[in-house]
Amino acid sequence: QVQLVESGGGAVQAGDSLRLACTASGQLFSGYPLGWFRQAPGKEREFVAVTNWSGNRTVYADSVKGRFTLTRDTAKNMVFLQMNNLKPEDTAVYHCASDYRNLATIETLPKYWGQGTQVTVSS
Numbered sequence: 001q002v003q004l005v006e007s008g009g010g011a012v013q014a015g016d017s018l019r020l021a022c023t024a025s026g027q028l029f030s031g032y033p034l035g036w037f038r039q040a041p042g043k044e045r046e047f048v049a050v051t052n053w054s055g056n057r058t059v060y061a062d063s064v065k066g067r068f069t070l071t072r073d074t075a076k077n078m079v080f081l082q083m084n085n086l087k088p089e090d091t092a093v094y095h096c097a098s099d100y101r102n103l104a105t106i107e108t109l110p111k112y113w114g115q116g117t118q119v120t121v122s123s
Contacts, residue, residue: 009117
């Protein structure tokens, strides 16, 4: 059974930075990408970023491109989301996710889904 556990959320001011971490435990299928989604109250789940198994190819949502950086430590089964120049509209619960399908276009809940970590950005 695969578990995804997020950490690193918090409350910050606009323009600040945060680094989220996701640790995958259990038998994660080799080759599965790992990524992040976010969900704000009253809004739909939104794709944020995804990286492939080796971490050498990453896709970002337009809303975070240039501000967020996703990296992967394959040996430790971890991914990190460095979030810079945070904006109030980045406020959401951030979920780590993994699936054999394309996380950037998936329409249903990913196969593996973490409980999430809250990020709150005030202006």
